[in-house]
Amino acid sequence: MTADASTRMELLRRTPRLVDEVINRLRESIVDGTLPAGTPLPQVALAAQLGVSRTPLREALRVLDSEGLVRRSDGNRTVEVVQISPDELREMYELREVIDGLAARLAARNGLAGQDVERGRHLLAEMADSSDPYDPVRRNRAHAEFHELFALASGNARVQSFSSLIRTSSAMLYLPLVRETAAANLTAANPNNTYKEILDQAQAQHKSILEAVVARKPEAAEQEARRHIQRTLRLAPYFG
Numbered sequence: 022m023t024a025d026a027s028t029r030m031e032l033l034r035r036t037p038r039l040v041d042e043v044i045n046r047l048r049e050s051i052v053d054g055t056l057p058a059g060t061p062l063p064q065v066a067l068a069a070q071l072g073v074s075r076t077p078l079r080e081a082l083r084v085l086d087s088e089g090l091v092r093r094s095d096g097n098r099t100v101e102v103v104q105i106s107p108d109e110l111r112e113m114y115e116l117r118e119v120i121d122g123l124a125a126r127l128a129a130r131n132g133l134a135g136q137d138v139e140r141g142r143h144l145l146a147e148m149a150d151s152s153d154p155y156d157p158v159r160r161n162r163a164h165a166e167f168h169e170l171f172a173l174a175s176g177n178a179r180v181q182s183f184s185s186l187i188r189t190s191s192a193m194l195y196l197p198l199v200r201e202t203a204a205a206n207l208t209a210a211n212p213n214n215t216y217k218e219i220l221d222q223a224q225a226q227h228k229s230i231l232e233a234v235v236a237r238k239p240e241a242a243e244q245e246a247r248r249h250i251q252r253t254l255r256l257a258p259y260f261g
Contacts, residue, residue, distance in 0.1 A: 039073055043081035046071065051090050051102055052158045052195055059104035062091060088165060089189030105193055111254070113190040118250040120183045121168060125230055125246035127175035129239040137174050141167065141231045148227065152220045160220075161195035167227060171234065171246070194253070219256075226252065 050056040068078045082100050085091045092103045105113075133141070147163035165188045172184050226249040233242035 039077040040080045040084070043071055043073055043077050044084050047081060047085060048088070048090060048162070049158050051085075052161055056102050058102050060102040062100045062102065064100070087185070087188065088162070089185065089192040092189075103189060103192070105189070110190065110193055113186060113193075114250060114254050116183075117187065117190060118247050118254070120172070120180060120187070121250050122243040122247040123177075124171040124175045124180050125234055125242035126239040127177055127180065128171045129234040129237050129242035131174065131176050132237055133174055133234055137170060138235055141170055141235075144170070145224070145227060145231065148220075148224055152224070153217050155217070155220075157195045161192055164195070165191035171230070174234075223249070223252070 047056070047062075056062075062082065064075050064078055064082075068075045071078065082091055086093065086100075090103055091100055093100055144163045144167040148160055148167065151157075151159035151163065168191050169184050169187050172180050172187055175181060226245065230242060230245045230249060233245050
């Protein structure tokens with residue numbers, strides 16, 4: 022093997038690891054507020070800052086776009102940390118009450134594949150483990166993927182097309198301004214509730230959704246999913 026071929030092979034081996042590293046660094050910076058909403062992410066400057074080439078950076082941004090944490094603007098010429106107004110977020114969750122309910126109903130009617138059941142339980146465990154000590158980065162990722170799971174399992178292409186909205190709106194709940202205000206507002210309204218207890222209440226609802234879907238109870242699954250989104254609409258500080 023020539024020196025050039027050996028170098029190319031090494032780059033191919035390193036690229037997936039680099040992509041994961043870049044994804045993790047950017048995701049953490051967004052969720053912990055180091056990169057606030059609306060921050061532009063110029064690829065040349067960002068690649069230099071991270072010490073990587075633009076190839077793994079572009080792939081990392083594609084993944085974060087799919088997670089709803091960044092989005093393209095200015096005719097796809099610019100990538101920026103997603104920024105959503107309170108009214109937009111409220112509208113997303115009003116729509117999600119319908120979409121999540123329908124997704125859960127259809128997934129329950131169709132039945133979850135074994136790997137989807139396993140995936141759902143794994144994501145539930147991830148959310149539980151990231152509640153104490155609280156790890157918003159882990160919880161954000163698991164939370165978004167959990168809700169998306171039912172849309173993808175619905176077997177309905179129109180419902181599946183809302184995956185991006187589900188990921189984006191789920192991710193928004195874990196950005197600093199929203200979660201810090203939520204913690205203050207909710208514990209002020211009920212001093213006996215810690216933020217972890219609030220997360221635990223949401224966790225119980227997540228578990229009820231999954232159990233209803235796994236048990237193939239469409240009506241119960243839809244009711245549990247809608248009830249969970251209704252709770253978010255009542256409690257989230259942005260919705261007023």
